[in-house]
Amino acid sequence: MPLNKKLTVGPSPHVRSGATTTGIMLDVIIALVPALIASVYYFGPGALALAGVCVGTCMAAEYLSRKAMKRPNTLGDLSAIVTGLLLAFNLPVSFPLWMAAIGAVVAIVVVKQFFGGLGKNFVNPALLARIVLFLSFGKQMTSWTAPFAWKNGPDAVTTATPLNLFKLNGLYLVDNMKNIESTPGMPSMLKMFFGERGGSLGEVCAVALILGGAYLLFRRVITPVIPLTYVGTFAAVMLLAGKGDLAFVGYQVLGGGLLLGAIFMATDYATSPINIKGQLIFAAGCGLLTAAIRLFGSMPEGVSFSIILMNLLVPHIERWTLPKAFGTPKEKRKENEKSGVKT
Amino acid sequence: MNHIRQKGVLKASARNRGGVGVSHNKNTAGCETVRMPAPSKVTLAMRQHIGAPCRPTVSVGDTVGVGQKIGDSDKYCSAPIHASVSGVVTAIGPLPLASGEIAEAVTIESDGEMRLFEGIAPPKADTKEEFLAAVRESGLVGLGGAGFPAHVKLNIPQGVEIDTLIINAAECEPYITVDYRECIENSWDILSGVRVVKDMLAIKNVVIAVEDNKPEAIAEMKKVADNFQDTGDEIKVMSLRSRYPQGAEKMMIRSVTGRKVPPGKLPSAVGCLVMNVASVSFLARYLKTGKPLVSRSLTVDGSAIAKPGNVRAPIGTLISELIDFCGGFKADPYKIIAGGPMMGSAVIGTDFPTLKQYNAILAFAENTFRLKKERDCIRCGxxxxxxxxxxxxxxxxxxxxxxxxxxxxxxxxxxxxxxxxxxxxxxxxxxxxxxxxxxxxxxxxxxxxxxx
Incomplete structure (x- = not known):
């Protein structure tokens, strides 16, 4: 029988799974929705506007920078939306929109596209943009609005975040820990869990973040290795620092951006190790650094700096933890490690 | 679904890492193997194995019978080629193979009679040396897909101890069902082949390993194996997890014995010998009749094939004739694959002959498979x-x-x-x-x- 059309050839395998980059990014966006809803609930329509500006600017920056570099348009992979949402989640609701737009441009153009686009960035784009904004607009980045204040008109009531209160009241000292819940302005543990506290858009509502994380685990977008190791290491250090005070550990885990960082930022594919051994080292490092900054640093919060620092170490971690091929004998492994071919 | 534990069937001793859960699509599992009548011609490539290519030993105009040797090599690592139809040699020349390589090939115009070559007689195989020589003469190569000459594999060097013979009936590639049919249809041949290899090479343990998505094959193997329990050494049947690539040699050895073959080493390094189920089955028939490897079973399936099935076709049959035998195309073929969809190679046309190591010809219409555009790596791992x-x-x-x-x-x-x-x-x-x-x-x- 003659063929009507030419046959298609290509390398094996000829079947492919249904997973796509766009699908993965869509899953991350879906996982971020509960936290977005929570932020609108606590901080009002301003939260939505901020998220909209971040996402919109990220998409515009991605489109224009790719066009300027004469590279194919990659808006379709939805990664710019993820970056925009994560950036907004790291900002206070009162943050000026034009400053947020600058952050979005830094994230997409400087951190992501200058280094080759999706998967090539060496640090988390949203986190580095957050740090740039923090260093450039320190005042605006640290003026926190009280939850539900938006209902009482445009003059927002400012508040201190729980971690600010820790620093201000010396609650990191073991002697003062019993005062945590009686400290003026400190929300109860229940409010900490549901997010009725001052903070960045996306970090306040622990339950929404955990829900999103569970969805990502269920969809197998992430594995539990990084989030659990990060939070686990951090909690262990805090347990030691607090001499076993569980309330202290609880406030530390729920406060600040730890859960947002552990579930959504540290698990970023491009900036975390591929193999499990590397992921353990990476996440444990994040936990230790976060704990160290909070306990001993001058700043109240250290999640973004610790993740960025560990991001920078990822190529080295991967080199140390390179898996050995199936069946490689033990002696051969040592030999390889000694010879240590440089990457 | 079918994961019922069968009595006396072993479970894997280790679980391999990784792998993927590809959908099995064993559509032709119920299709009994049909013998294809003599095709109009066959083209026999002189390289149908890993190793040195053969040189033709016949000339244009020669009349040949089925099973007559038409190509051989003086190199050790090679396997002779035999005429798969009776008829006249009409051409000897270069032939592009589906893989893109060019090999010398002998074309035989069939006389339609499939007349057996007069010189065919059961080989003498009383000693190990005679056995190995006979295996070489049979032209047998690994029928699982790799095409490694069987006599080379079976020639275990001095000082290397093989304690386990593994018969690979995992058939983890989607669509392909020839090994499954072999287990159902020729179970006695498989077991007598196993017996010969086991005795000749003095191997103590034999494990016939089948993926657990083929419970009927497991049951049949178990039934026949139980009839061979006359000696102290048992022939065991093992059910393996159905997870691609369970049938890969290293994965198979690890599942069955828990041993890991080091990189760059052969299975003999860990005391194992792995043979495809169709290979041992052929070996048993060959030792009985002396008829060398001139035909083999192929699964013909895919969304473009009108009547999918399992076909026993002369080696060297053109893909087009094979597909015509299966009712031709019911849709315009978009991709035709020699072998399975995971490891087979896409062919550029249907004017290519089948080779000894092909276990399937799959033809797919457009849009059967989702093909993704290549994008940047996101390092998802x-x-x-x-x-x-x-x-x-x-x-x-x-x-x-x-x-x-x-x-x-x-x-x-x-x-x-x-x-x-x-x-x-x-x-x-x-x-x-x-x-x-x-x-x-x-x-x-x-x-x-x-x-x-």
């Missing part, structure tokens, strides 16, 4: 997660793109068996197997330059 050999395909791709030979070596790219699990799961649609091949080629080239 799924390729490394599913790699059964614990490699990091994306890192090997980067090393290949950069031409970084030391890194390619350090990442053990050579170990890759090209099972395709990495490319299967890649959300960015990257043809990772192609990059792996590139990495190996770059490394080999660098090695050659160093030798100069």
């Amino acid at each position: 799924r390729c490394a997660f599913v790699c059964p050999l614990n490699l990091v395909p994306t890192a090997i791709m980067d090393a290949a793109k950069a031409g970084n030979v030391p890194m390619i070596e350090r990442l053990s790219a050579d170990t890759c068996m090209e099972c395709g699990s990495c490319a299967y799961v890649c959300p960015s649609g990257i043809p990772l197997v192609q990059y792996l091949r590139l990495a190996k080629a770059i490394k080999n080239k660098a090695g050659e330059e160093q030798c100069r």
